[in-house]
Amino acid sequence: MDPNLLRTFVTVARLGSFSAAAHELGYTQSAISQQVAALEADLGLPLLSRRPVGPTPAGERLLEHAGPLLLRLRAARSDVLRAAAVPAHRLRLAATPLAVNGVLAARLAAARAAQPRLRVSLRTCGRERLAELLAGGEADLGLADGIAAPSDPLRLPESGPMTTIGVSEEELLVALPPDHPLAGRAALRLADLIDARWLDTPLCPLRRLRDLAGDGFPAALVYEGDDVHTVLNLVAAGHGLTLLPASAGRGVPLAAPRLVHRVELLHGALPPGPAADLARALSGPPG
Structure with missing residues (x-):
């Protein structure tokens, strides 16, 4: 064909x-x-x-x-x-909206400090587009995020031979309006929120919650963007609940099921150069 x-x-x-x-x-x-x-x-x-x-x-x-x-x-x-490419002082990153948390941003800053001539571009996009950018050579490294059980890999689109490394996991919070009856709890279980009104967003797709915790989670509002501040404003106004990583917002810790916000580094073959150096820095222990 x-x-x-x-x-x-x-x-x-x-x-x-x-x-x-x-x-x-x-x-x-x-x-x-x-x-x-x-x-x-x-x-x-x-x-x-x-x-x-x-x-x-x-x-x-x-x-x-x-x-x-x-x-x-x-x-x-x-x-x-x-x-076969000759390494250049250029690094192209692609990331899903919540992938670049504080730890990863600090590691990127350290990599740039070590290479003052390095020109870095960062593009945010969804997982499907991220896979396309990596496969097509339009990005050197990708950072994808999502909700998963601890140490479980993310479900990412098939894009050919690709190295995938878990680089961070952090606690998930249930984002609620300040006056919500559950806002003062020390922790919450998803099972107690299965019939609550939820936001359905690319940052926390309800189909993923249903995969992990069972049916339910009715969508009160569908938001197709990826701006965290917009999501928090919608939550505060009472349009629905959502899950966010602890570094991205305020809320009540999720106690059960045991889920985390996971970030993974993706890349193809990397010749010596800035992309390979940053890949090592991102996948190493926090400094």
Whole structure:
């Protein structure tokens, strides 16, 4: 299966338009149609309906495989180029919104102090995008965060050969309005909050709580952003509860089940240079 044809098919399916895909990929509309037709001929099945443009059942199945396949190809290309690259005084970091806590920020500052010429860029994004940036060679190191049982690895998207190291775990707090009846407790159990009103946010997805603690946790409000101050303001105004790492907010410690806010360092092959040095610093014991 030609990856170029697969990429064209995915783009048409995502945009729902042959002309829009042609504009994005830099081809003529006729060339896009020919590429999709060639892929359909290769598989012997129609993959896209034309009016309106959308995936057929066979196309839907192919889309399930196409994303990981294309990401692995990008990862392989990036890995080969990275291994042969000449180290530069540049470091590109990608991180999920709550991944850079105080300890990690201090280690990054120490690494920069040791290399005054080092130029560092930091981009925040979701886990899916973080995997894409690492696989595509657009980031040297990634920091991902999430809720997990102690010492359990995070569930991260498949993005090819990748080193993953746990770099920190900290206590989780239940963020509540100041006047909430439970705000004065010394600790709380999730089982006591299963019917409470919750915020559903990328920082604390309710589907993850349900995976860890069972059904329940109704969403009172869905917030699709990742700004911690906005989340805290929503909590304070009574829109719902949420879980946050101790370093990110105020609240009552979570006693049960035993869960932590975990941060993991991700990277592909690292030649000697700033990225490898920082990876060692981040994954070592706190200084």
